[in-house]
Amino acid sequence: MEPQISDFLVVGSGLAGLTFALRAANRGDVIVLTKAEIQESNTNWAQGGIAAAVSDADSWELHEEDTLIAGAGLCDREAVRFLVKEAPAAIEWLISLGARFDKESDGDLALGREGGHNRNRIVHFQDRTGWEVERAMIAAVRSHPRIQIYEHAFVTSLLTKDGTCVGASARIEGLGQRKFFARSTMLATGGCGKMYQHSTNPSVATGDGIALSLQVGARVENMEFMQFHPTTLYHPQMRSFLISEAVRGAGGTLRNHLGRRFMYDYDPRLELAPRDVVARSIEAEMKKLETWCVYLDISHKPAADIQHEFPTIWERLRTIDLEIEKEWIPVVPAQHYSCGGVVTDLRGQTSIPGLFAAGEVSCTGVHGANRLASNSLLEALVFSSTAADASECGEVEPVCDPIAEPKSIAESDSIRIRRSMQKTMTNEVGIVRTNDGLAKADRQLVQLLEDYDSHAPSPFSTHPLETHNLLLAAQTVVRGAARRKVNIGLHFNSDNPA
Ligand code: SIN
Helix, strand or coil: CCCEEEEEEEECCCHHHHHHHHHHCCCCCEEEECCCCCCCCHHHHCCCCEECCCCCCCCHHHHHHHHHHHCCCCCCHHHHHHHHHHHHHHHHHHHHCCCCCCECCCCCECEECCCCCCCCCEECCCCCHHHHHHHHHHHHHHCCCCEEEECCEEEEEEEEECCEEEEEEEEECCCEEEEEEEEEEEECCCCCHHHCCCECCCCCCCCHHHHHHHHCCCCEECCCCEEEEEEEECCCCCCCCECCHHHHHCCCEEECCCCCCHHHHCCCCHHHCCHHHHHHHHHHHHHHHCCCCEEEECCCCCHHHHHHHCHHHHHHHHCCCCCCCCCCEEEEEEEEEECCEEECCCCCECCCCCEEECHHHEECCCCCCCCCCCCHHHHHHHHHHHHHHHCCCCCCCCCCCCCCCCCCCCHHHHHHHHHHHHHHHHHHCCCCECHHHHHHHHHHHHHHHHHHHHCCCCCCCHHHHHHHHHHHHHHHHHHHHHHCCCCECCECECCCCC
């Protein structure tokens, strides 16, 4: 099939990918490849909001300080400063595209509070900020004459020529395998939460960008800093549904099954301590009292206010007959966000020329050892914008080094291998790790990769290829965790010295 050539190629259609596409389209033609429907991304599921120092009571310096504290000393200071200074302009840009955010009666942006923030600075649209932002972005890219979107386009390999990325090879539903050449390729494939049994991520979060980057030798770091959201629903029919941190920001308290507000025993910042602290405290409390969950209590708030501020949560919990204005919400931590990823500089440039990365797949240095709540959509916006300005456009020859396309196996084998990986990652590479557990996980992942390779090729199917990507991404988490001998931020190994 004829290769397709454009100035810019984007893989992924969350906030990072679509921001890059819109900005880059000012300078050249853009092709967006997305493996499902365009709106299926982590962005679309984000409840909380976007952190930005936009009020008179706030400043970028304070936002910077909170980000550095959450990151536990491992943030890249230059990247953090750049991020927080750019935040107000990034919000303005979204508003200019038609994104709506909640406002106070005087017309100012209504600012919420989340853990680790010392000011109210979360710009949001009820509890469905990501959905609103994605809606505005999709409308803008769909109407842009220089952006062409391929849905159900699964990228199987990156193309390189003499060490430079020159595009990607993708399997497109209804069209088959096709090569896309571009001067600059942006990886914006999101996270890898599906390596765990319980994750707030959508099913598309399968570490594809991490695996693709590893295949071309790009630097991938800090994958051991896997963020577990403290409060996801504990319910057999709706496990891992996110209960936004904004609920704690609005005064929600955490209680054990005796009704005691246990965060008093763990941290003076109580429910609004950074996420790693709250998640570890919940895990310790459940272990101490031998319970399967703790509870989030927002029942002090009038029903009308809860319904207005958190309509998504309100409605979803109604479907399981939970009336949160009267009852406590059973919650447990679950995988939420990968703080590590493909290493980039401030312009989104990876270690491979021609290859850029932004959003959750990237490691810009702003999160360090633990991401501050609501800094993720912000990071996606800011660094994909700089990448769009910095990346080259222009002629590219449609020539690449030979590629070995990955092998599909039967879906039933893929399901079994994936389940096994998820169990291993959940049991051995969760909030609290041990040396033995990490060694066991490493062995099991090697065996699962061998198991995968031992199967005969099957006709193309995305599930197995995603499973293979998850296995490769999971290895980076386990090996990063085994190498890190000091407990810091999200990495806690009970065998490490105190
Ligand atoms: C949340 O709403 O709690 C998620 C926000 C985030 O992950 O930054």
